[in-house]
Amino acid sequence: xxxSSTGTYQTTTASGEPVRSFVPHPLPPPPQIPPRETLGHLxxxxxxxxxxxxxxxxxxPAPAFMVYGPIxxxxxxxxxxxxxxxxxxxxxxxxxxxxxxxxxxSTRETAKLVP
Numbered sequence: 001x002x003x004s005s006t007g008t009y010q011t012t013t014a015s016g017e018p019v020r021s022f023v024p025h026p027l028p029p030p031p032q033i034p035p036r037e038t039l040g041h042l043x044x045x046x047x048x049x050x051x052x053x054x055x056x057x058x059x060x061p062a063p064a065f066m067v068y069g070p071i072x073x074x075x076x077x078x079x080x081x082x083x084x085x086x087x088x089x090x091x092x093x094x095x096x097x098x099x100x101x102x103x104x105x106s107t108r109e110t111a112k113l114v115p
Contacts, residue, residue: 077114079106088109 007024014021033039057063072091079086090107091114100108 025039075110078113079110084109 014019016054084106086107094111
């Protein structure tokens with residue numbers, strides 16, 4: 001990784017005496033933030049979606065099943081970062097009680113990431 005210069009040293013005067021001081025480069029421009037109207041619309045859409053989810057959750061026989069898939073998918077993606085390859089199908093078969101001898105080592109390793 002190469003570091004770039006953040007500024008320069010220049011000779012200036014302080015109280016009539018020459019001193020060497022560090023002068024930083026100008027800061028980057030502030031990020032462009034969308035107008036409030038756009039953010040308000042996005043916030044309203046998110047709140048509406050959460051309201052819908054909250055409304056249907058009591059209708060589900062087991063709401064915990066809603067998080068089953070995403071948690072396992074996250075475990076698979078996290079294990080890929082470490083170079084471990086496994087599939088959602090393999091992980092589900094492991095969870096269903098497939099014999100350890102029939103489960104690849106990569107799937108068993110990924111299963112350790114699931115709470």
